[in-house]
Amino acid sequence: MNHIQEQIKKSITLHIIKTEKFKTNLLAVYLTTPLQKETVTLNALIPAVLKRGSKNMKTSEEISKILEEMYGATFDCGIDKIGDNQVLKFYLESINNEFLPTQENLLQESINKLLEIVFNPLIEENKFKEEYVNSEKENLKQIIEGKIDNKAQYAFTRCIEEMYKNEPYGLYKYGYVEDIASIDSKKLYNQYNELLKTCKIDIFISGKIEENILNLIKENENIQKIEEHEAKYVVNSIKKPQQKEINTVEEKMEISQGKLVIGLDIDEETKESKYVATIYNAILGGIPTSKMFQNVREKASLAYTASSSYLKHKNNIFVRCGIEISNYEKALELIKQQIEDMKKGEFTEEDINSAKTNIIATIKSIPDEQDTEISYYFGQELSEIKMNFEEYEGNINKVTKQDIINFANKVKINTIYFLKGN
């Protein structure tokens, strides 16, 4: 297998993905910690402050210049929500030595630079540099408030928030404006130290690798100084949803197209059901032959975007479409009809086969994209399910029509969210 996993120390896992498909090497560092209202905003601020400067590269301008000299190596960081975890993500991508016009070892340098940014921050008087924290607080506020700028994404996020009210997964990954004011550089630095003492750390290195990466990482002084600890994070597992009434939410904005999002629960908790869910979703709205695309878009001509997606870490399906605001009732009825038809088994063997072929094709193409392959292995790491592409394919192929019908009868609407015009 091309994915090798090594324990650097308790809580730090190194993943090496050897591949010759790319011109670049991609490095990633993920810090994983449980989502909590008390820390979500603080954690969201950490990557933003770290990217401003480290102990040996004191400003973002200096970092940028160094990266540009490394033939345009690119650094990126962000925040993600995976199941009930908040994940702080850091990436560095650089050209593989083979494609450089000069002889240099960019991989080694890239590893050192990335670890330096994440684990060796610029500290002044035992706290983060005040100026950086203050300006990043402002930026974070703007990012949180900018949630409304992408209407489709906003509607999707709002539907999730409604479904997971007062639960970790309902938290916004960037946190809350009202929690920003009380943050100062001391408090943030304390949280950073706390995080490094408790979080799960995963380091991914993908590319054409000849060096002894394991030693390189083990001997890196920024890695050595991280204290050995028990990693606290939430293993992603399926839980049965709480039975309740359908929650209907409508919101108004100055827009010309309405965005309808329907969140579905699945009353099932076996591991096998995840494969059935993937196929069910493809037939309902995942691919062009799906019910959503065919009936809501092509036949009824109600929408341009009409689809569904399966959120595997939380075991939910979301149906989404952009419609004429006045067509709300009509679209909703039609979508409910599609969900009912799934229960009655109104889909063909052909539909099942296209769904399976599509899912398998997607799986097979994972190694052709560097970041997708990293995400795939990280997803497995968080759910503690280790499976290679062939096993996954086998599990998909096993699913029968009766499995899908049984599954369809466990699908229930949890929330109907509609974003409409004023």
Added chain:
Amino acid sequence: MQIIENLKVKEKLYIEKLENGLTVMIIPKKNIQKKYVIFGTNFGSIDNHFIDPKTNEEIKIPDGVAHFLEHKMFEQKSGKNSLDTLSALGVDANAYTTNDHTAYLFETTENFYEALDELMDYIQNPYFTDENVEKEKGIIGQEIKMYEDHPGWQVYLNTMKCMYKENPVRDDIAGSIESISQINKEILYTCYNTFYHPSNMALVVCGDFEPEEILKEIKSRLIEKEKQAEIKRIYPPKEEKILQKEKTVKMEVNTPLFMIGFKDNQQEKENIVKKHIAIEIILNILLGQSSELYKKLYEQGDLISTPDLDYEFSKQYAHILISGQSKNPKEIVLKVTEKIQDLKKNGINEEEFNRIKKKIYGNYVTEYNSVAEISRMFLADYFKGINSFDYLENYNLITLDYTTQILNEIFTEENMVVSIVETN
């Protein structure tokens, strides 16, 4: 087949113009599972007025026909939709329309030849009816409305409207609800017969292929078509000057959006790649990640991420675009203007120039990571008269003097426009 090799990225391009006029480009990629094919026609949203090469008749069509055709090409006489057929084969199929071309593509790990059958069949055999044309108006209508709520698209279109008075690049690629209402099957057939002739098209494949073999497979799927004379396209006269300096609209956004445009009316085709590289260098020095100005605007809180820096061009238009989100768009415009003056007066720093060149080299190499990106790049560049490898071959030839000359010629006050989307 002509073979062009690039030693920097270690890739080869096999290119052949077939007897019927179709250009085929093959970029073999060993050890990659995915195979990608893209079939494009040099017909985009700006091609609204032309002389039919068969009848010599002058034809004007409503806005949005190229895009409408893109939607309708999938329809088959059998009642089946080719997108469904491709999807059933486990193939990820799609299509898109730009200002200057329309492309149909798929990406797959299996059933490649079955899918190629379908792709080449539906593109060569259109089936339009009054009913299927009418039905599409509702779907495209919703696509247009989706973009109406898209602040990034609005700030872009308004930039075009400031720069151009009549050039069709100022209109939405999809047209408007009103213009698409005038589209009927006759218009679609006329445009199809004119622009979907092999002599106006190109096909690119990228993946683990034997070049000779895949070329044979492609040839065997082509149907005979009568030779066609070159299509005469009619565009509004070239507009030297911008139309208006500024356009501001209000939308429901939290942070305002801005786009600064510089119209480039000094088009000389033979230098376009060099010019493009020089412009990329200037844009990076002006407002890139490591620039002094970006640092300043970031520290002031006026920018929270690097702006998008683009040079967009075809044979009919060319412009530089700087865009992003800012609480204070006016300040960005002011500072960019000042910085350009400063660069002109004090010259471009040589160390910075060399560093940015290295960065740009890395960006060009990275483009060869994905079969999708490679194929799309070669197709789009082909319709502009460019071989994509030229960027890698030319980057080292760009001098500081040449870059300074481009700076002085194009980044001028009178070429500059500003588009802003403000908060409600």
